[in-house]
Amino acid sequence: MHSIPSQLHYSQTGFFSKIILDYIDQKEQLKHFYLHTPDVNGIKEAIAARKKFTGNRKVLVDVLTQQYNVVAASPQVKKNIELLSLPQTFTLCTAHQPNIFTGHLYFIYKILHTIKLAEYLNTHISENNFVPVFYMGSEDADLEELGHIYINGQKYEWETEQTGAVGKMKVDEHLIKLIEQISGQLTIFPFGEELLQLIRSCYINEVSIQDATFKLVNTLFEEYGLIILLPDNASLKRSMLQIFEDDIFNNKPSEIVSKTTDELGKHYKVQAHPREINLFYLIDGIRSRLIEKKNIFHVEDTNLRFTAEEIKAELRDHPERFSPNVILRGLYQETILPNIAFVGGGGELAYWLELKGLFQHYNIPYPVLIVRNSFMLIDKKVKALYEKLHLDTTDLFNTENLLINDLVRKETKNQLYLSLEKQQVSDLYDEIKKTVQQIDITLVQHTEALKTKAINHLNALEKKMLKAEKRKFEAQQRQIKKIKSLLFPSGELQERVENFMPYYARFGKDFIKLLYQNSLTFEQRFCVLNEA
Structure with missing residues (x-):
């Protein structure tokens, strides 16, 4: 596939919020809400701050090695996992939930942006190593958002009775039937059958959605050395016990973030408001809010109850059962990864701009925030x-x-x-x-x-x-x-609705390569790709 790229400022599209446009333009009134500029200088500042923070690289490498048992890791991925043991290695991270079949096109774009950024920094700051990481938000329970895709404007929805974290849900007969319904849209193209075989090999009956997504994302991006991290892990969450306790018993994160949102709200729409407790209780079929009433901790919409001592014991014995919401998720990510930059969309960066005070309170390095790449794909006929x-x-x-x-x-x-x-x-x-x-x-x-x-x-x-x-x-x-x-x-923007599969079915891996070649690093511009 050959293309002719052109670039626009995000403001020319009419699809991006004021807060993100002001961030891109580095407006003065927003500078108080983040630490580092989205450029090489900002990266160098973030590296200096990260070097002062003691994270547990051994636990991270051990967990990743264990998680990669479900696939045969490529040499590039193995090398990057090994590099994480070294103090001069840093990660660049993007995150997303395990939407079925990757969900929207921007899922692909944000991963490739992170990969391209790592490659750029490995060239320009050669004394360090930079590794791209996809942090899978597999604990998200919003099946309404994650359980459907659009192909050529037609909606395909997974009808399942399963509940709880989507990542823990299992591939069932309904999802397998959905693959067959989609097949007719794909097999008319040169690489359609190849893609269907890949999808079928990932989404096997009784395999968890997070494992299916892991295998699919790994197959698409393993040659670029992308590391996939499943944060739903007891060993990783153990590093957050002190912060989780502070949230449950003292509501400190809520207090800190509320001050920031009050200030931010004077100029912009606030993306996410903190709750008194910013944790969900996560167990088979359930991901529900923790709510405190008269010193008893309730799991919303269930009969589960804990005293203060019981919740402490549960936290100590089963940290994997505590799932951070949007306010604490970033803290968790930056605690377990030696991370220096986060690549995210407008909505994601809007809530990250609420969190600087929280990071400073817990002495966790705050990353460089980079607005993910956006593409519009235009075929020859439309052109x-x-x-x-x-x-x-x-x-x-x-x-x-x-x-x-x-x-x-x-x-x-x-x-x-x-x-x-x-x-x-x-x-x-x-x-x-x-x-x-x-x-x-x-x-x-x-x-x-x-x-x-x-x-x-x-x-x-x-x-x-x-x-x-x-x-x-x-x-x-x-x-x-x-x-x-x-x-x-x-x-809506094409990238917020359509799925990658019709494009992959037409062009195969060349589609991924084309996007990679046209992925920007720090430019933060909207890219239009016209098929030549």
């Missing part, structure tokens, strides 16, 4: 369509109505504006005002109102003229609607 209409890639992000109006105004031979006439009306009423002023000063205001009314009538007439002219361009309107529906399914 030909929009070029025929004399549109460029920036135009594509305008509203459908604006595109149609602009096209009609460019293509029509008729006059659609009444600017001269409106000016003439304005001048006429100004002359009338001079006349009535000499008779009765109170008539001036009435004359001004008549002028405004007359101009408003002309504005309304302009709109009717445009509407009438648009009817002559119905074919072009249909083409614009088609372009918008293909590139912005359900009015």
